[in-house]
Structures are given as C-alpha cells and as structure tokens.
Amino acid sequence: MAARxxxxxxxxxxxxxxxxxxxxxxxxxxxxxxxxxxxxxxxHVPFCERRCHYCSFNTAPLPDxxxxxxxxxxxxxxxxxxxxxxxxxxxxxxxxxLGGGTPSLLEPEDVGAxxxxxxxxxxxxxxxxxxxxxxxxxASRTKLQGYRAAGVSRISLGVQSLxxxxxxxxGRLHDARRAHAAFDAARQAGFDNVSxxxxxxxxxLDLPTWRHTLETVLAWMPDHLSAYGLTLDPGxxxxxxxxxxxxxxxxxxxxxxxxxxxxxAHGLEHYEISNYARPRFRSRHNQxxxxxxxxxxxxxxxxxxVGDLRYGNVRATARxxxxxxxxxxxVDDGERLDARQRxxxxxxxxxxxxxxxxxxxxxRRAEGDGALSRRLRAWREQxxxxxxxxxxxxxxxxxxxxxxxxxxxL
Numbered sequence: 001m002a003a004r005x006x007x008x009x010x011x012x013x014x015x016x017x018x019x020x021x022x023x024x025x026x027x028x029x030x031x032x033x034x035x036x037x038x039x040x041x042x043x044h045v046p047f048c049e050r051r052c053h054y055c056s057f058n059t060a061p062l063p064d065x066x067x068x069x070x071x072x073x074x075x076x077x078x079x080x081x082x083x084x085x086x087x088x089x090x091x092x093x094x095x096x097x098l099g100g101g102t103p104s105l106l107e108p109e110d111v112g113a114x115x116x117x118x119x120x121x122x123x124x125x126x127x128x129x130x131x132x133x134x135x136x137x138x139a140s141r142t143k144l145q146g147y148r149a150a151g152v153s154r155i156s157l158g159v160q161s162l163x164x165x166x167x168x169x170x171g172r173l174h175d176a177r178r179a180h181a182a183f184d185a186a187r188q189a190g191f192d193n194v195s196x197x198x199x200x201x202x203x204x205l206d207l208p209t210w211r212h213t214l215e216t217v218l219a220w221m222p223d224h225l226s227a228y229g230l231t232l233d234p235g236x237x238x239x240x241x242x243x244x245x246x247x248x249x250x251x252x253x254x255x256x257x258x259x260x261x262x263x264x265a266h267g268l269e270h271y272e273i274s275n276y277a278r279p280r281f282r283s284r285h286n287q288x289x290x291x292x293x294x295x296x297x298x299x300x301x302x303x304x305x306v307g308d309l310r311y312g313n314v315r316a317t318a319r320x321x322x323x324x325x326x327x328x329x330x331v332d333d334g335e336r337l338d339a340r341q342r343x344x345x346x347x348x349x350x351x352x353x354x355x356x357x358x359x360x361x362x363x364r365r366a367e368g369d370g371a372l373s374r375r376l377r378a379w380r381e382q383x384x385x386x387x388x389x390x391x392x393x394x395x396x397x398x399x400x401x402x403x404x405x406x407x408x409x410l
Contacts, residue, residue, distance in 0.1 A: 029306065029334075035294065038293075039288075039294045043299050052170055055236055062105060072110055073321075089122070092124070093122045098131065130152050130153045137178055194223055203246050204245045260396055273353075314331075346361065
C-alpha cells in the first residue's frame with residue numbers, strides 16, 4: 001500500500017469514545033454542522049494486492065470483481081447519505097483525497113464515478129485539489145490518463161525506496177525501475193502536480209544508500225516529497241513480530257538531516273515535519289489536517305471531523321458494506337472535543353508546520369502549567385522554538401525533537 005500522511009488526528013486524540021450506538025452517532029453527525037464554509041473530503045479505498053510489513057493502515061485483500069463492485073456501491077450509498085444531511089449544501093469541498101490501501105487498483109471509470117457522485121451531492125470547488133494515491137506497479141500511463149480525465153489533479157506515488165533489496169524486505173511489489181517508470185508515466189499523462197513518498201530509518205538502510213535514493217528521486221523533479229521515518233505502529237506485521245537490523249537512533253538522525261539538506265538544495269520548502277514542496281505545491285488537503293480544520297470521510301475505517309465531533313467509520317469492509325446496504329451511515333465511533341482538547345490539537349498539528357501557531361495560543365495553553373512553561377523557555381533558549389511576529393514555530397532541530405513537546409501539550 002502507498003504510505004500517506006496521517007489523516008485522522010490520532011497523534012493528538014485526547015477525547016474519549018462517546019459510547020453511543022452507531023445509529024445515534026449517525027444522527028449526531030447529521031445534526032453537527034461544520035463551523036467553516038470549506039471542508040476536505042477523504043475517501044478510503046482499502047484494497048491491497050499484498051499488505052506491506054510496516055503498514056498499520058486499515059486495509060483488506062483485493063477481492064474478486066463482485067467484491068470491488070459491492071464496495072463501490074456502498075461508497076456511492078455513503079456519498080448519497082452524507083449528501084442528504086441538512087448542512088451538506090452549505091459547505092464547499094475544497095480538496096478530495098483518495099487514500100488506502102491502494103486506490104490505483106480502481107479503474108479510471110470507477111474513480112470518475114466516485115468524483116462525479118461527490119460533485120452531484122456537494123458543492124465541489126472549481127479549483128479543488130483531487131489527489132489519488134498510486135503504487136508504481138498499478139500506475140500505467142493509460143490508467144493515469146484515465147484518472148486525469150476523471151478529474152484527478154494530483155498524484156501521490158508510493159515509492160518508499162529505490163533499493164530493490166529493501167523494497168522486497170518491505171513487502172513492496174515494485175522495483176526501482178518501475179518506480180521511475182511510474183513517475184514518468186504521471187508526467188506523460190499530463191500531471192503537473194506529482195508527489196513522491198519515501199521512507200528512512202529502514203532496516204539495513206545506510207546513509208550512502210539513502211543519499212543516493214534522495215538525489216535520484218529529487219533529480220526527477222517531483223513537485224512534492226513526503227518522507228517518513230519508520231515507526232512500528234500497532235497493527236503492522238513488524239510491530240507484532242519485530243524486525244532485525246533497524247538503524248541506531250543517531251543513524252536515523254543523520255538520515256533526517258541528509259533529507260532536509262538535499263531537499264533544500266533542490267529548492268523544496270520544508271513546510272511540515274515530513275513534507276517538502278516546491279513553491280505553491282504544498283498539499284492543500286493535508287494542510288486541512290495540520291490546521292485542525294474540518295473534513296468529511298467516506299469508506300471503511302475513514303475518519304472525519306465536523307464542528308467539535310470527530311468520528312470514524314466501521315473498519316471491516318464487509319461490515320461497512322452491510323451497514324450501507326441497510327441504508328444507514330456506517331459511523332462506528334466518535335468523540336466530542338472540549339475547548340482544552342481542541343486547543344491542544346491545534347497546537348500540536350500547527351507546530352508540525354513551518355507556519356507554526358499564534359503565540360497567544362501557546363501562552364494560553366501554558367497558563368498555570370509550570371512544567372510546560374519551563375519546557376517552552378528551555379526550547380526558546382536552545383533555538384528549537386522561535387517567534388516570527390505574532391507566531392511561534394519549531395526550527396528544523398525542533399521538528400526532530402517535537403514529540404517530547406507534543407506530549408506535554410496534551
């Protein structure tokens with residue numbers, strides 16, 4: 001499956017589950033109007049030909065044609081139900097992200113039908129950013145041309161590595177040659193907004209190999225680069241079994257700095273802890289998450305956030321389909337965020353970005369919290385946290401140590 005930025009705010013989840021049943025949660029979502037006039041829209045495609053060893057996302061084995069058709073029918077039913085809530089026409093969908101799983105296993109006509117279904121039921125911005133995650137082995141020029149004709153404007157390509165030995169160890173189905181071919185195919189299909197995903201901190205990855213991967217990928221001139229340090233999250237095969245050969249912490253830090261320097265040398269802005277972009281090519285959809293703004297969700301396990309309500313769908317694909325065949329939204333859990341939780345979330349997500357957060361927010365959160373105040377003072381003295389006008393942001397070195405601060409912000 002293609003890696004992607006974390007879209008639900010799991011890193012900052014501070015509320016507790018509501019405990020209410022699914023029908024009550026679905027009704028609650030219908031009554032909870034968004035605070036803003038624009039939302040993002042995340043659509044989850046769970047299918048993978050093979051699950052990667054590091055993956056903890058909600059995925060399902062690729063079924064036969066009947067299974068895919070059942071999923072698509074359920075997704076269209078969910079779009080119709082979401083489009084029927086009282087506030088649906090009062091908001092504009094500014095971005096759409098098809099993530100997974102492996103969305104590029106879908107045919108272009110299926111993607112086009114989903115985009116059309118969304119456009120029919122919601123107001124889709126004329127300049128909406130519409131992204132689809134693609135794996136190199138399923139991203140042919142013909143398919144990508146079909147996605148472009150279907151309205152997709154941005155490709156997120158899950159490369160992860162250009163070392164064929166490492167790719168096999170990760171459980172990936174492509175090799176370095178196929179990764180480059182897929183990137184070229186995206187350009188040939190007419191996409192002028194292509195992002196590449198890479199991973200570092202991998203077992204057996206040394207600094208020279210990582211530098212070679214970076215220089216090779218950056219020479220392709222992608223518009224956007226997402227690069228993540230490996231984490232062994234619960235739900236992944238490696239988290240359960242362990243994996244030998246992980247690099248030492250200082251080696252991972254060296255790989256992080258090699259990434260930051262190489263991206264800067266190629267003119268990419270480090271605008272979020274794990275993301276780099278050419279000017280005007282930041283991911284608009286992911287910025288909705290990092291700014292703690294609102295987004296709707298469709299698909300098994302997809303998570304949304306509206307008003308003060310964060311909610312998640314049924315994870316199992318079969319249960320997701322069955323729920324929609326019964327004519328009800330597949331919302332399975334939810335939580336209401338109070339003012340303190342909301343502020344903590346806004347701070348944690350905002351400090352992940354180069355834009356930072358209003359200094360007044362941080363002062364408000366630190367009031368009466370001696371430990372946090374001392375931490376902030378120390379970070380300023382060490383130039384890990386700096387002020388620019390009325391905003392506060394982390395430096396490059398602060399990004400690297402940010403988890404220590406985020407724990408205290410919770």
